[in-house]
Amino acid sequence: MKIIGTGSALPKKVVTNDMLSEFLDTSDEWIVPRTGIRSRHIITDEKIEDLGAKAALSALEMSGLKPEEIDYCICSNVVSEYVTPGLGCVIGAKIGLKCPCVDINCACPGFIYALDIAETHYLAGKAKNVLIICAEQPSRMCDWSDRSTCVLFGDGAGAVVLGPGENIKGIKLHSQLDSNTIWERQSLMPTPYYLGDNSAVGLQMKGREVFKFAVTASTTDVEDLLEELGMTKNDVSWYIVHQANLRIIDAIKQYMGEPDSKFPVNISDHGNSSSASCTILLDEFNRKGCFKEHDVLVFSAFGAGLLSAVAVVEW
Ligand code: UT7
Numbered sequence: 001m002k003i004i005g006t007g008s009a010l011p012k013k014v015v016t017n018d019m020l021s022e023f024l025d026t027s028d029e030w031i032v033p034r035t036g037i038r039s040r041h042i043i044t045d046e047k048i049e050d051l052g053a054k055a056a057l058s059a060l061e062m063s064g065l066k067p068e069e070i071d072y073c074i075c076s077n078v079v080s081e082y083v084t085p086g087l088g089c090v091i092g093a094k095i096g097l098k099c100p101c102v103d104i105n106c107a108c109p110g111f112i113y114a115l116d117i118a119e120t121h122y123l124a125g126k127a128k129n130v131l132i133i134c135a136e137q138p139s140r141m142c143d144w145s146d147r148s149t150c151v152l153f154g155d156g157a158g159a160v161v162l163g164p165g166e167n168i169k170g171i172k173l174h175s176q177l178d179s180n181t182i183w184e185r186q187s188l189m190p191t192p193y194y195l196g197d198n199s200a201v202g203l204q205m206k207g208r209e210v211f212k213f214a215v216t217a218s219t220t221d222v223e224d225l226l227e228e229l230g231m232t233k234n235d236v237s238w239y240i241v242h243q244a245n246l247r248i249i250d251a252i253k254q255y256m257g258e259p260d261s262k263f264p265v266n267i268s269d270h271g272n273s274s275s276a277s278c279t280i281l282l283d284e285f286n287r288k289g290c291f292k293e294h295d296v297l298v299f300s301a302f303g304a305g306l307l308s309a310v311a312v313v314e315w
Contacts, residue, residue, distance in 0.1 A: 001122045001130065002165025003313065005063030006283040008158040008276075009054035010041040014269070017151070026147045036246020040154030040271030042139045048080050048157070052091040052135030055159040059283075060095070063161035065129055067096040070161070072127040074117055075103045076110030076134040076275040078304075079141055079186075091133055107182070108242050108303025109173075110134055110275030111158075112311045115299075116171045118162050130162045136274040141184050143202025152245070154271030158279025169296075169312040172225040174217055175305055181206050181213070182304035210306075214244060215251045217308035218300045222256065225310050226298075233258060235296050237315075238285075242301035243267040243277040252300070264290065274303065291315045 016039045017028035031037055043051075052075065060067060075088030082090055086103035106113040111134050118130040138153035187200040218241065226232060239262050241249050246267050253263055264285045273280060278299055285291065295315040302308035 001119055001162040002167040003160055003315070004163040005059040005061070005065070005161035006159070006279070006286045007055040007058030007060070007062065008156065008280040008283040009051040009058070010156045010280070011043045011046050011051065013042050013044045014039050015042045020151055024145070024147045024151070026151055031151050034247065035152060036265070036267050037152065037271045038268045040269070041156055043137050043155045048077070048135050048137045048155070049087060049090045049094060051155070051157040052087065052133045052159070053094040055135070055157040056091060056095050056131060056133050059131070059159035059161045063163065065161060065163070068098045070097055070129050070131045071099050072118070072121055073097055073099055073101040073131045073133065074114040075101060076106065076114050076132070077103055078105055078107060078136060078138070078274055080135070080137070087135060088133065091135070097131070106275070106307055107305055108244065108272070108274050108277065109301035109307050109309040111160075111278045112171065112299050112301055112309035113173065113307070115168065115311050116173060116309070119168045119171065122162070122164070128164055131159065132162070132279070133157065133159045134275040134279045136276040138203070138272065138274050141203045146202060148207060149203050149205055152272050154273050156270065156273045156276045156280050158276045158283055160279055160282070167314040169314060170225050170229045171311045172221055172228070172309065174221055174308045176213065176217070178306055181209050181306055211245070211248060213306050213308075214248045214302040215255065217302050218252050218310070219255045221308055221310035222298055222300055225312060229312060231296070231312070236262065236298050237295035238291065238297045239263050240278050240282055240297055240299045242303070243270060243281060244272045244303070275301070277301070
């Protein structure tokens with residue numbers, strides 16, 4: 001497949017580190033050197049489905065395709081107000097899709113997992129034009145009295161339209177399964193019979209373990225896939241890395257011995273927007289005209305699961 005359109009949408013409310021320090025024992029001086037985050041967009045009166053729809057419509061407009069020309073839609077989302085139907089169906093109904101819509105929850109690397117599903121459907125002859133929507137609101141997952149997590153995240157949506165082509169050169173998915181390193185539990189409807197614990201627990205994260213996993217998984221995934229494809233780092237034009245922490249991106253850059261100029265970043269004013277992160281970054285730099293035909297983009301992302309993934313895509 002080939003990426004033929006990108007789009008993104010952000011909530012209007014911008015929350016700075018200083019605004020967080022008004023109700024949390026934290027500071028800009030702590031947050032910036034450890035994460036690179038200065039502010040983030042946080043949902044107030046917006047709905048995540050409206051942000052997803054806006055991102056999708058702007059990607060469709062760029063692609064020149066109409067909603068009814070999309071054969072398959074994959075929505076990457078960790079949490080929405082809808083238990084059913086899936087968020088992809090909710091967004092699809094808003095924008096006039098006529099195709100099957102599926103949701104996936106693969107946390108932060110969700111975009112690359114969606115790309116893998118899209119390419120597999122395309123190669124099987126089951127879909128020609130695919131829409132991927134990554135719509136995330138991690139602000140609704142955090143415990144806002146826990147300074148070790150809530151300062152890290154921001155909300156938003158990104159979307160990509162894929163059409164026929166041979167531009168996805170390779171995708172590698174990786175897992176190191178463990179449900180104790182990053183997790184959150186929601187409470188479900190009570191029943192007259194259920195005897196278990198039904199209390200909600202806000203997002204829990206062992207930050208240092210995630211940091212190590214992120215750097216090791218990303219660098220290993222990238223090196224392994226490039227080698228499998230018979231490519232070297234010299235062939236890579238851009239690394240579109242999940243915007244979780246600037247120190248993680250710097251560590252990856254250093255380990256790979258690659259220059260700053262190959263790593264677009266927007267974490268400073270977005271924070272970590274889970275699976276939306278790579279698609280928002282892609283759209284922002286695409287709209288600045290950064291990517292040229294035949295540029296090689298390496299997407300790399302990591303997160304809860306623990307899951308990681310890498311994709312090599314020719315522009
Ligand atoms: O999509 C993937 C998702 N996650 C990630 O990518 C996160 C990866 N991990 C990280 O980015 C880093 O581990 C963090 C930024 C989350 C934390 O940095 P750290 O250097 O690993 O700090 P720490 O958790 O070891 O905490 C050090 C200290 C602690 O205080 P004490 O126990 O030493 O007194 C924390 O309580 O910093 C304290 N602390 C804070 N202080 C001020 C933790 N969060 C904050 C805060 N403001 N927001």
